[in-house]
Structures are given as C-alpha cells and as structure tokens.
Amino acid sequence: MNPEQLEAWFDSRIGLNFPKDQKRFLQALDLLGHPERDFASIQLGGTNGKGSTQAFLGQILQDQGLKVGSFTSPHLEDMRERVRLNGELIPLADLQRIITQIQQAEAQMELGPLSYFELWTCVAFLYFSQEAVDVALLEVGIGGRQDATNVVASDLALITSLGLDHQEVLGDSLEAIAWEKAGLVNPQQLLLLGPLRADLLPIFEAEAAPYGNLVYQYGRDFVWQDGSFEAGDFRLDQLELGLLGEFQQENAALALMAAHSWMTLRGLALNPTQVRASLSRVSWPGRLEVVRPGVYLDGAHNVPAMKRLVAFVQAHNWADPIFLLGFLPRKNYTDMLVYLQTHLPQADFYLVPFEGGLKDGLSLGLDLLEKDLVSFIGTEERRPIFITGSLHFIGQVRKGLISE
DSSP, X not given: OOHHHHHHHHHTTTTSSOOSSSHHHHHHHHHTTOGGGSSOEEEEEOSSOHHHHHHHHHHHHHHTTOOEEEEOSOOSSOGGGGEEETTEEOOHHHHHHHHHHHHHHHTTOSSOOOOHHHHHHHHHHHHHHHTTOSEEEEEOSSSSXXXXXXXSOOSEEEEOOOOSOOHHHHOSSHHXXXXXXXXXXXXXXXXXXXXXXXXXXXXXXXXXXXXXXXEEEBTTTBEEETTEEEETTEEEOSOOOSSOSTTHHHXXXXXXXXXXXXXXXXXXXXXXXXXHHHHHTOOOTTSSEEEETTEEEEOOOSHHHHHHXXXXXXXXXXXXXXXXXXXXXXXXXXXXXXXXXXXXXXXXXXXXXXTTSOXXXXXXXXXXXXXXXXXXXXXXXXXXXXXXXXXXXXXHHHHHHHHO
8 A cells, every 4th residue: 555545544444443442452462463562661641741741751761772662642744653663753664564464463353343543553562563662652542441552561651640531431520530541550560640639649549559559649759840850869950841831840750750760670770961961852743832933833632731721821921822723523622712711811812724623613702714824824923823722733734834
C-alpha cells in the first residue's frame, strides 16, 4: 500500500469495533508472538498532560543514552506521529511491513478485526520489539483498566491528572474515572501520581496495596518549586522548561520522578547537567506552541485543559486576546465556552469551522470566522491570538500555518 492507501486503511477502522475488553487484542498479540513482552515499559495515564509528560520523560531518557520508543495519541498532522523511536517517526517502510504482519494475524482471528487504536498499539509493540528499545513510553488511549496498552508488565505507571472527559466510557464522576485509571496498577510496579484531590488518593492506594507497590504523589513525595526538583535525597536545581505554562512544572516533575525512579531500579543515575539541557529543549506541538509571534496553538479539548489555558492568559494580563475555537460535536464544548467567556470577558471569540467540527456559531452565540484563518491572523498582529479546542482542529490549522 502507498501512503494514501495506508492512511485510508487505518481510517476505515475509525469508530468501528470499539472493544469492551482485551480478549480480541490479546488474541492478536498471541498470533503475533507477544511482542509486548520483549521490552521494558512505562505507562502514562491521566486526563490531561500525558503528551507533555511523555515529551519530558522521553527527552530525559534519550539524552541519557537510552533507546526510547514512544506511543502517543492522537496525531496532529501525520499518523506516524503515534509511534516514534528517539523522537523520529516510524519509517513508512517499517510501517508497511508491520501492517502486513498484522493483516496476516487478523486473517486468523476469530473475534473480528481490530479497532483503530488496537491497530496502532500493535504497530507500536511490534516496532519497539523489532528495534529492541531500552524502554517504551506507552500513552493510554482511554481510561486504563481495559485499555489496549494495559497488557504490559510495566515498571512504572504514571497518572498525570484527573478530570471529566470521555464520561460516556469512563463514568460521570471523578471517582469512577479514578477507578478506571487505577486499573493501570500491576504487580512489581511503582505508581507515580500527579496533583490529585486528596479524596481520590485512596482509590489508587487500594489498587496498589495487594501488590505491595509503592505510591508516590506530587506535592507529598516529590515537588517542583522555584526551578528546583526535590524527591527525598534527590535534588536538582537551576531547571528551566522548554514548554510554556506554569502547569508544565507539574508534568516535568512527574517525568523527572519517573526518570529518576526507572534509572534507580536499574542501578543507574541521571546526569544532572544533561537533565537540565533535556528539560530546556523539550518541544511538544499543539500545546501552547508559539507558531508565530503572538499566535499560540493549544489543544485544550476539555474543561480542565481550558482552565490551564485561561490561567496562562490571565498571568500575562493581556487586555484584548482573540480566541479562535474549533470544537468536535461530541465534546462538552458548552461548558468550555462558558468557562472561557466567564473568566476572560475582555476576549473576543470566534468559531472556526473545520472538517468534522462544529459549524454553527449562532447556536453558541459566537461569530463565525468567515475569512481565511491565516489572512485573519495577518490583520490582527497587535493582539495575542489563541487557537484552541479539538486536537483534530489544531492539527488541521497547524499544517496550514506552518506551511505558510
């Protein structure tokens, strides 16, 4: 298959065969020889912050001389972004070869074809196995307990944050969502938690207790403050981050705790000078990314993420920011919009139509951006512009902005 045919083949699985358990996926792995057993892994779950935390963690470990595989979702522009080796996208030739292996396995399966996410998880497992990575960083798709990624015997599980998202699958309360994400806990594993509400901590501790697993929480066992990281006797100072937003300190702290813990498990130590360099040069597209002077791209696709974006704007005291919004119909866009308008009354808001997104601004009380987005940005160079909402929207917009 050529690249276009390959993408069409993947896209044909979108919205189909959503799994209720791991039986089908485990059957596929059995037919493929269980590649997930060939490498060490670290799992990353949570409502927001998984991508940024993985970016920090991957850069740290890679710069320590390790061969690091990364599995993330969704992608912004190129579907191969989902599977990387030391930051580089999986080569097309390797992807084509691996897809042939998966198709041969699917032909023997009794439980039906794999879903879109299961396909990509298979690709990641096979690629990381064949490339003999030192460690694979596996971002959970939805939840954790029944997620396709949760078939590995990982050394560490990270929970970045908890918020309301994907309620149709995970439940309508933070307690229900916490229980789903706590399903990442496995035997002989460290559990690292980002900043969580105190009443949710027992849910994770109860899951870890039968295995005797240690649980470390941000703010209690490790902390980032004034450019310094501290976890017990381990301390690093003079730290600067390559990603914008005060909230990235929490993601960086979680990543640094994970890197320190994983290296310690193997009798290794982090190089402090290299860690400082790693943190300062991390980049992650679509997360408060400056694509032009005064123009920010941020995939704030739920209320907790929108709160962090608002905090960033408020910290700069901008008098008249512009927000260009793109929402998916299935998302809780009303609550996101209400939060924005309530906390940033001085801002102007426009709905930007995009493929698969909302196109009716009137129902939301928003002006529809009639002119070309790039042209509009060119006429508003004086004002800060935030392009935000769905990551699918961010991906489509980013491609146009970067190519200009």
